[in-house]
Amino acid sequence: MSSGRTVVGHNVRKVEGVKLVTGGPAFTDDIQLPGLLYGKILPSPYAHARIKRIDTRKAKALPGVHAVLTYKNVPRVPHTTAGQAWPEPSPYDTYLLDSKVRFVGDRVAAVAAESRAIAEKALRLIEVEYDVLPAVLDMEQAMAPGAAVIHDEPDSKGIYDASRNIAGYILRGIGDVDQGFRDSDRIFEREYRTQRQQHCPLEPHITISWLDGDGRLVIRTSTQVPYHSRRQVAMILQIPVSRIHVIKPRMGGGFGGKQEMLLEDICGALALAARRPVKIEYTREEEFYMARTRHPQILRMKMGVKRDGTILASQLTVVATTGAYGSHSTTVQGNTGSKVLPLYRAEHMRFECHVVYTNTPVAGAFRGYGCPQGFFAQETLVDEIANDLGIDPVEFHRQNVIRLGDTDRLSAQLGEGKEGLPRIVRSCGLPECLDRAAAAIGWTGKRQALPAAGHLKRGVGMACTMQGSGIAGIDWASAFLKMNEDGSFFLQTGAADVGGGADTVLSQIAAETLGVSLDKIVITSGDTDTTPFDVGAYASSTTIISGGAVKKAAEKVREQVLRMAAKMLDTPVENLTCGDNRVSAVGKSATMTEIALHSMYKEKTQIMDGASHFNTDSPPPFCATFAEVEVDTETGKVRVLHMATAVDPGTAINPAQAEGQVEGAVAQGLGYALTEELVLDGAGRPLNPNFLDYKIFGAKDMPKLTTILVETDEPLGPYGAKSISEVPINGPAPAIANAIFHAIGVRFRKLPIRPEDVLRALREKETVADDQCV
Amino acid sequence: MFDRVEAFYRPGTVREALRLLQNGKNRARVVAGGTDLVVEADRSIRFLIDITHAGLSYIRRRGKACVIGATTTMATLENSPAIRALAGGILARAAATCGSVQIRNMATLGGNLANGSPAADTATPLLALDAEVVLADARGRRKIPLTAFYSGLRKTAPGKALLIEVVIPALPRGGRWSFQKLGRTESDISLVNAAAGLQLDSKGRAKWARIALGAVAPTPIRAVNAEKLLVGRKVDESTLAEVCDQVAREVQPITDVRASAEYRREMCRVLVRRALEECAAGTGCSL
Numbered sequence A: 001m002s003s004g005r006t007v008v009g010h011n012v013r014k015v016e017g018v019k020l021v022t023g024g025p026a027f028t029d030d031i032q033l034p035g036l037l038y039g040k041i042l043p044s045p046y047a048h049a050r051i052k053r054i055d056t057r058k059a060k061a062l063p064g065v066h067a068v069l070t071y072k073n074v075p076r077v078p079h080t081t082a083g084q085a086w087p088e089p090s091p092y093d094t095y096l097l098d099s100k101v102r103f104v105g106d107r108v109a110a111v112a113a114e115s116r117a118i119a120e121k122a123l124r125l126i127e128v129e130y131d132v133l134p135a136v137l138d139m140e141q142a143m144a145p146g147a148a149v150i151h152d153e154p155d156s157k158g159i160y161d162a163s164r165n166i167a168g169y170i171l172r173g174i175g176d177v178d179q180g181f182r183d184s185d186r187i188f189e190r191e192y193r194t195q196r197q198q199h200c201p202l203e204p205h206i207t208i209s210w211l212d213g214d215g216r217l218v219i220r221t222s223t224q225v226p227y228h229s230r231r232q233v234a235m236i237l238q239i240p241v242s243r244i245h246v247i248k249p250r251m252g253g254g255f256g257g258k259q260e261m262l263l264e265d266i267c268g269a270l271a272l273a274a275r276r277p278v279k280i281e282y283t284r285e286e287e288f289y290m291a292r293t294r295h296p297q298i299l300r301m302k303m304g305v306k307r308d309g310t311i312l313a314s315q316l317t318v319v320a321t322t323g324a325y326g327s328h329s330t331t332v333q334g335n336t337g338s339k340v341l342p343l344y345r346a347e348h349m350r351f352e353c354h355v356v357y358t359n360t361p362v363a364g365a366f367r368g369y370g371c372p373q374g375f376f377a378q379e380t381l382v383d384e385i386a387n388d389l390g391i392d393p394v395e396f397h398r399q400n401v402i403r404l405g406d407t408d409r410l411s412a413q414l415g416e417g418k419e420g421l422p423r424i425v426r427s428c429g430l431p432e433c434l435d436r437a438a439a440a441i442g443w444t445g446k447r448q449a450l451p452a453a454g455h456l457k458r459g460v461g462m463a464c465t466m467q468g469s470g471i472a473g474i475d476w477a478s479a480f481l482k483m484n485e486d487g488s489f490f491l492q493t494g495a496a497d498v499g500g501g502a503d504t505v506l507s508q509i510a511a512e513t514l515g516v517s518l519d520k521i522v523i524t525s526g527d528t529d530t531t532p533f534d535v536g537a538y539a540s541s542t543t544i545i546s547g548g549a550v551k552k553a554a555e556k557v558r559e560q561v562l563r564m565a566a567k568m569l570d571t572p573v574e575n576l577t578c579g580d581n582r583v584s585a586v587g588k589s590a591t592m593t594e595i596a597l598h599s600m601y602k603e604k605t606q607i608m609d610g611a612s613h614f615n616t617d618s619p620p621p622f623c624a625t626f627a628e629v630e631v632d633t634e635t636g637k638v639r640v641l642h643m644a645t646a647v648d649p650g651t652a653i654n655p656a657q658a659e660g661q662v663e664g665a666v667a668q669g670l671g672y673a674l675t676e677e678l679v680l681d682g683a684g685r686p687l688n689p690n691f692l693d694y695k696i697f698g699a700k701d702m703p704k705l706t707t708i709l710v711e712t713d714e715p716l717g718p719y720g721a722k723s724i725s726e727v728p729i730n731g732p733a734p735a736i737a738n739a740i741f742h743a744i745g746v747r748f749r750k751l752p753i754r755p756e757d758v759l760r761a762l763r764e765k766e767t768v769a770d771d772q773c774v
Numbered sequence B: 001m002f003d004r005v006e007a008f009y010r011p012g013t014v015r016e017a018l019r020l021l022q023n024g025k026n027r028a029r030v031v032a033g034g035t036d037l038v039v040e041a042d043r044s045i046r047f048l049i050d051i052t053h054a055g056l057s058y059i060r061r062r063g064k065a066c067v068i069g070a071t072t073t074m075a076t077l078e079n080s081p082a083i084r085a086l087a088g089g090i091l092a093r094a095a096a097t098c099g100s101v102q103i104r105n106m107a108t109l110g111g112n113l114a115n116g117s118p119a120a121d122t123a124t125p126l127l128a129l130d131a132e133v134v135l136a137d138a139r140g141r142r143k144i145p146l147t148a149f150y151s152g153l154r155k156t157a158p159g160k161a162l163l164i165e166v167v168i169p170a171l172p173r174g175g176r177w178s179f180q181k182l183g184r185t186e187s188d189i190s191l192v193n194a195a196a197g198l199q200l201d202s203k204g205r206a207k208w209a210r211i212a213l214g215a216v217a218p219t220p221i222r223a224v225n226a227e228k229l230l231v232g233r234k235v236d237e238s239t240l241a242e243v244c245d246q247v248a249r250e251v252q253p254i255t256d257v258r259a260s261a262e263y264r265r266e267m268c269r270v271l272v273r274r275a276l277e278e279c280a281a282g283t284g285c286s287l
Ligand SMILES: Cc1cc2nc3c(=O)[nH]c(=O)nc-3n(C[C@H](O)[C@H](O)[C@H](O)COP(=O)(O)OP(=O)(O)OC[C@H]3O[C@@H](n4cnc5c(N)ncnc54)[C@H](O)[C@@H]3O)c2cc1C
Pocket: B029, B030, B031, B032, B033, B034, B035, B036, B037, B038, B039, B051, B070, B071, B097, B098, B099, B100, B103, B106, B107, B108, B109, B110, B111, B112, B113, B114, B115, B119, B120, B121, B122, B158, B161, B162, B163, B164, B187, B188, B189, B190
């Protein structure tokens, strides 16, 4: 798709790459402030308790302690920590500090002191007497009569039914599923369970806050949502937005965990109280249970099909837990329906979901945003159906998946917490994704291969998935460009590069549009004082939405450049083109530098302009994931041998970065499938909040990866781009589960698929087989 | 995490190290690679004594024995031609499975043993190799069998003593060896590990046998009864089944977040069977 393009579609270097690899100051923590204090949060040791008495006198008296905060000396403002557009669709059920704690790790108090050691000591000196309440840990019991009520406070808002611990409820559908099931030849129904996964960013949550010379509150923070955080902190701390300056430096990953106003409020409150700069950085352990996780779900999936494999009806019924607070509760779960079911062209669809509170770590946004759970259920069930009907799963997909020109009507029913907009498929590379990923894994041969003798059994499995590109009608962004004397341009955007390369992609779009080389674009991003608004990095929106804003702004600036050049060259604008760092007409041209100097010193005009952008549709990127596994039937261990992932991201603005997104998503998806789970004990305490016990896939664990970009041209995206960062995380779990079935003939419907579970299932299968022989 | 540490010493000799250890009383701790100690973050520590410069990094032949200094790193063991050639390379292989490259560059053999973890990956092959350890304290040096070194969960003999070196005595002629490890990912603490040594007589019967296991009891253990069952018998299917059943009776695994006791017990059978099969086949460990 890069025909004729000089910057877009090329593997240019990451714009901040040199700074990162040379170890220069780049991240939130890479700053030294005189008088910096260390902030620390006292976590609740109980899953559910009321604070009967809290005495901070000893902590305050400790030399070196500059602030101690409890619910008694901070404002009480109900809010959500979900970094979403205003008004947030998540319930306002959270308080800066509260007299009730709702999970192990909930905030009890916070201190700021001259060293980490003093801060830790101060926490130990805070005397707290708790009235321990019965805890609700099991999501299936949360709604039961008599279950302890987690949000019994009167001032929370937007909770669906606090008395039954229901944070949110969703019921949507198209057609008539009951009729669909009646018309079906076969009906399949299964239950699936997914676990609590943590984002595990290399850089944990960290915020440094101080008052600048004008007494404004500066918040330097590792966030995906600088602007939403500014608005939320202003509301919580009751200071005007204009008195807050949020800065997002380079980030060591977020994966959704930082689409959250998590430490900014408490760090700001400590800085205001101490009148000194304060830093709070989560330890790895804190990151595991005091940040956010993926929502665990129990999914009941039912599908009705014709004998020829045509899907007529699909119904998904979900119970999910959002943990102690409802951050992203209905929106994540809404996606479990709206982005998953419409992968197929069934006439009848129904999605129902209860999102319940439990006294467990808070769930939130996490790459895939509800889709990994839904696709695990759907794609495992579909594999079962195909096998049962004797249809090759790839064929089954080809027959049923959404196509170019189709309208996804369920999305219109399931928007971001309210009615959404219909989704029309204007670009679709899914058939080619299927073909190429199948070829890469060697599908046909391996599906037909005879089972091996011995204890190592191999199998191949696949899954198809999709996602969105921005939230239709809600996500928006803006960008501003101004020209410098040397013909370069400053690009200002509120977009938040989390490490995925947004700054590079946005610079590429600006450079391409202006006809200049990439080095002529100097980007500033994610700073609420110096860059215009952007919702932030989430919903796979940055390339399409922020990129759309950059392209519009660059087009406006190009107009100004051309008009200036037209004067200089005495040629009508229509005859001029931008390219190669100059504006040219037949026989004459002016360099960008000449144009800039002319504009500034002769015409006394700053060439500059800005633009805002949003879409009324969310074009889906598509993905086909194929896995080959080897199961050790003696240990139950599953070794993934090969993952082939083909993605249709629209145009890949930067193919190397796009591939990097796929590989990273596959690594996280592998952990989700096989090893990752934050486990709680019977009192709600985390049992494995560290990398020795919580196993993510490391370099040595990675299988062979084949990554294929199937580019299409999306009319709604800048230069045809859609998105890529989320969609590839959805496929590994179902593809691997299906490959395991192919290898050993056992279905797994619960994640992660641990060696113990595999072994147990194999034993049960043997027992059943033996029984049948008798 | 070491904000309470008042002094960090780096003695150049064992004598100096012992003196510092003596002076530090209960508040001094030896540190080698620090890969266990730093994670443990014991707040009672006031003095750290770094022994990596005390002349204990060596691999030597002493008569028929192979002697390994306590601060020899896992990376050194993994790459040493002598250790790779010794007993089918089981010690080198075990060292190679410890953590990541970065960990193995720091982690020492002495630390792995002295830390007292039942999952220490080098302890298992060393038990199968009848290894002894040399300890030193103010009163002098003594050599004890590795089996006597471990006295309980995370309890080891040194107390105030320093682990100086590990001695691997002469090995039975024609010995065959194997090391097996099961973790959840490639760099993981063992859920179970096993080492085996076998000497066969001319009729293919086991003349001498060693079976050791890690992570399935309060200390790394030898399955002595299983060894006894094996000796004098042909290593065939029925012997293996009996031996593995005996192994499963001899271990006392626990349930934790990594795996259940039942699974670990089952894996003891699988790993020991694989180890003995590998020994019997005489293919040895491959690195
Ligand atoms: C990420 C990670 C992965 C790991 N993976 C593995 C693994 O796969 N397998 C495995 O077995 N281990 C593993 N470990 C544990 C650790 O690396 C090993 O146990 C290592 O060998 C310890 O050696 P060290 O030199 O670092 O010990 P240190 O941490 O320096 O010391 C450990 C203990 O032994 C004492 N000590 C050290 N040397 C002596 C001595 N000569 N005399 C007396 N006392 C002494 C110290 O006082 C301390 O109590 C892992 C650790 C980490 C952090």
